[in-house]
Amino acid sequence: MPQPTSQGTVLPLFTEPGGTPIRRVTTASAIYGRLHAAILSLEMKPGAALQEKRIAEEFGVSRTPVREALLRLAEAGLVEIFPQSGTFVARIPVSAIPEAVVIRKSLEGTTVEKATAVAEPKDIARLDAIIARQRVHAGLGETSAFHEQDEAFHEAISAIAGYPGIWALLKTVKLQIDRARRLTLPALGRMDSVIEEHVTIRDAIAVHDRDAAHAAMMHHLSAVIPDIDELRLLHPGFFR
Amino acid sequence: MPQPTSQGTVLPLFTEPGGTPIRRVTTASAIYGRLHAAILSLEMKPGAALQEKRIAEEFGVSRTPVREALLRLAEAGLVEIFPQSGTFVARIPVSAIPEAVVIRKSLEGTTVEKATAVAEPKDIARLDAIIARQRVHAGLGETSAFHEQDEAFHEAISAIAGYPGIWALLKTVKLQIDRARRLTLPALGRMDSVIEEHVTIRDAIAVHDRDAAHAAMMHHLSAVIPDIDELRLLHPGFFR
DNA sequence: TGTTGGATACTAGTATATCAATTATCGTCA
DNA sequence: TGACGATAATTGATATACTAGTATCCAACA
Numbered sequence: 001m002p003q004p005t006s007q008g009t010v011l012p013l014f015t016e017p018g019g020t021p022i023r024r025v026t027t028a029s030a031i032y033g034r035l036h037a038a039i040l041s042l043e044m045k046p047g048a049a050l051q052e053k054r055i056a057e058e059f060g061v062s063r064t065p066v067r068e069a070l071l072r073l074a075e076a077g078l079v080e081i082f083p084q085s086g087t088f089v090a091r092i093p094v095s096a097i098p099e100a101v102v103i104r105k106s107l108e109g110t111t112v113e114k115a116t117a118v119a120e121p122k123d124i125a126r127l128d129a130i131i132a133r134q135r136v137h138a139g140l141g142e143t144s145a146f147h148e149q150d151e152a153f154h155e156a157i158s159a160i161a162g163y164p165g166i167w168a169l170l171k172t173v174k175l176q177i178d179r180a181r182r183l184t185l186p187a188l189g190r191m192d193s194v195i196e197e198h199v200t201i202r203d204a205i206a207v208h209d210r211d212a213a214h215a216a217m218m219h220h221l222s223a224v225i226p227d228i229d230e231l232r233l234l235h236p237g238f239f240r
Numbered sequence: 241m242p243q244p245t246s247q248g249t250v251l252p253l254f255t256e257p258g259g260t261p262i263r264r265v266t267t268a269s270a271i272y273g274r275l276h277a278a279i280l281s282l283e284m285k286p287g288a289a290l291q292e293k294r295i296a297e298e299f300g301v302s303r304t305p306v307r308e309a310l311l312r313l314a315e316a317g318l319v320e321i322f323p324q325s326g327t328f329v330a331r332i333p334v335s336a337i338p339e340a341v342v343i344r345k346s347l348e349g350t351t352v353e354k355a356t357a358v359a360e361p362k363d364i365a366r367l368d369a370i371i372a373r374q375r376v377h378a379g380l381g382e383t384s385a386f387h388e389q390d391e392a393f394h395e396a397i398s399a400i401a402g403y404p405g406i407w408a409l410l411k412t413v414k415l416q417i418d419r420a421r422r423l424t425l426p427a428l429g430r431m432d433s434v435i436e437e438h439v440t441i442r443d444a445i446a447v448h449d450r451d452a453a454h455a456a457m458m459h460h461l462s463a464v465i466p467d468i469d470e471l472r473l474l475h476p477g478f479f480r
Numbered sequence: 481t482g483t484t485g486g487a488t489a490c491t492a493g494t495a496t497a498t499c500a501a502t503t504a505t506c507g508t509c510a
Numbered sequence: 511t512g513a514c515g516a517t518a519a520t521t522g523a524t525a526t527a528c529t530a531g532t533a534t535c536c537a538a539c540a
Contacts, residue, residue, distance in 0.1 A: 026323070026522065052492070062524045067492090068311060075315060083266065084492050084531035099405045102350065110346040165339045173409070266493065292521070302495045307521090324502035324521050 028065035031055070032072050039078045039089055040175070042182045046091040046238040050079065076172060091240040092179050094228055100173050105221050107166050108154065109214050114161035116205045116213040123160045127202045130156060131195060138191040146191055153198055157205075180226045183235055197223065268305035271295070272312050279318045279329055280415070282422045286331040286478040290319060316412065331480040332419050334468055340413050345461050347406050348394065349454050354401035356445045356453040363400045367442045370396060371435060378431040386431055393438055397445075420466045423475055437463065 035055075038044045056066045070087055073079040081087045115123070130153045137146040158167035197220040204213035232239050275295075278284045296306045310327055313319040321327045355363075370393045377386040398407035437460040444453035472479050 028522085051490095063492095064523060064525095068308070071308060071311065072315065075312065081492080082532085084490090084529095085533075086491060096405055099403050102354075102403060103347065103406060103409065106346050106350040107343065110342065114342075163339050163342060165336060166343060169343065169409075169413070268493080291519095303521095304494055304496090308493095321521075322503085324519090325504075326520060 026065065027061050028068035028072075031059060031061070031065055032069035034059075035069060035073055036076075036078065039073070040179060040182075042179065044089045046089050046179075048089045050087040050089065052087065076175065078175065092176050092238055094232065094239045097177055097180060097226075097228060100177050101221070101225055103173050104170060104177075105218060107170060108157070108217055108221060111158050111161045111163055111166055112201065112205070112213045112217045113210050114163065115157045116208055116210045118162065119160055119205050119208070123156075124202065124206045126156055126160070127153065127198075127205070131198055131202065134191075134195050134198065138195060143191070150194060150198075157201075160205075177226065180228065180231060181224070183231050183238070184226055193223065194220075266305065267301050268308040271299060271301070271305055272309035274299075275309060275313055276316075276318065279313070280419060280422075282419065284329045286329050286419070288329045290327040290329065292327065317415065331478055332416050334472070334479045337417055337420060337466075337468060340417050341461070341465055343413050344410060344417075345458060347410060348397070348457055348461060351398050351401045351403055351406055352441065352445070352453050352457045353450050354403065355397045356448055356450045358402065359400055359445050359448070363396075364442065364446045366396055366400070367393065367438075367445070371438050371442065374431075374435050374438065378435060383431070390434060390438075397441075400445075417466070420468065420471060421464070423471050423478070424466055433463065434460075 035044070044050075050070070052063050052066050052070065055070075056063045059066070070079055070081065074081050074087075077093070078090050079087055080090045130149050134146055134149045134153070137143075137149060154170075155167045158164055158170075197216065200216040201213060201220060204216050228239070275284070284290075290310070292303050292306050292310065295310075296303045299306070310319055310321065314321050314327075317333070318330050319327055320330045370389050374386055374389045374393070377383075377389060394410075395407045398404055398410075437456065440456040441453060441460060444456050468479070
């Protein structure tokens with residue numbers, strides 16, 4: 001039992017040297033990860049039916065951890081649970097996407113301004129390293145790895161600004177945008193543009209030009225908005 | 241069974257006329273609501289021990305729905321689950337609060353600017369109605385009702401701007417700030433200041449003065465930041 | 481023919497009992 | 511005093527059964 005304190009209130013001892021709960025890999029979280037990846041990659045198509053029982057049998061576990069995973073996915077907006085009816089891979093909420101873009105612009109605008117104010121040479125080097133990796137991946141046409149480094153670039157700016165929580169928040173906000181973007185064919189030419197835009201942002205941060213950094217970020221984020229109307233025609237039933 | 245479509249993909253019929261899942265009141269969600277309210281109101285003190293079994297007995301239900309509720313609360317950051325050890329009401333994460341304020345300023349700044357651009361007379365009337373109610377509650381010293389209308393004011397601005405999702409997001413971000421604020425004694429004088437600040441924001445929106453509205457909102461949000469260091473002295477053990 | 485109504489099968493929600501894995505406590509012993 | 515080991519307690523997971531809604535299908539009926 002954890003050590004008791006004054007108010008009948010107790011706190012764990014050994015478990016919490018790091019301050020945060022040690023999230024051991026449980027069955028539920030493993031299943032969550034699998035489904036999360038499958039839904040994000042569109043391997044599981046929006047609107048597809050899921051069944052606790054079937055998934056449980058597939059992974060060779062009981063319904064309990066599957067259920068926990070599905071509940072978490074529902075909260076993230078990746079599945080829709082209809083009580084006593086069924087569970088479905090969430091269709092992409094069209095109406096939420098413009099708002100998600102606004103949120104992203106607002107928060108990343110704030111973040112890049114702060115990063116510009118506090119960036120040190122080692123921070124610039126960090127961005128350079130990411131951009132260099134992007135160049136390699138773009139050259140080899142490795143779209144998936146390229147995208148990872150794209151995320152890393154934005155995450156790094158949040159970290160430099162001292163706002164890691166903002167990136168964590170943005171990851172959840174970006175979810176539906178990313179699903180929509182997966183529907184677009186990987187345009188190789190676009191990768192070069194992204195790199196250029198990243199370089200522009202990096203340069204503005206390096207010379208501590210707040211307004212330029214903000215403008216460059218806005219331009220960059222505007223360029224990555226997927227054309228929903230077109231996607232909707234190509235993939236009816238994937239949106240709502 | 242839901243109606244089948246082309247791809248082996250099925251969609252619910254009756255359940256989804258409104259577009260969103262009809263969240264029937266399940267036992268789990270009811271317990272979630274109870275605990276959520278109790279934690280937010282500080283009725284359950286940060287650091288207090290919870291036990292699935294005890295809660296289940298208290299409400300006269302099994303461990304299953306209690307467990308689901310606790311998992312959702314853990315995701316919201318309101319409880320901390322230490323595997324094989326115990327579950328505790330989350331202490332207020334001091335380090336996250338400044339970042340939460342930054343997020344709030346960023347998003348509400350964006351929101352109020354948009355609202356200023358698109359506000360119509362009926363929107364201003366809506367804000368006036370809320371402010372009027374705040375005056376009544378302040379006069380009667382009803383701090384709880386006053387706070388509700390404070391939330392309503394900010395929510396209304398989001399709605400006017402056409403970004404209801406931003407307010408939904410902010411509600412989750414605000415959680416820990418609100419818990420900290422609950423620790424401050426209800427300062428009656430502060431209520432009048434809040435009303436004044438709201439009026440300033442409302443006036444700026446009414447005359448479509450973007451910069452003034454933004455500045456007023458920034459000033460307002462800066463004024464409601466709780467003094468963490470002081471609270472920490474008064475309530476050691478409530479923070480981490 | 482078209483509609484209604486109910487039987488039926490299916491799914492998620494809940495209950496219960498049980499075991500496993502891990503942790504914290506506390507008494508024992510050197 | 512300090513280390514060690516038994517013990518109790520708690521969450522994680524399993525298995526099973528039952529309940530309560532939901533969609534489908536088909537037969538009876540107008």
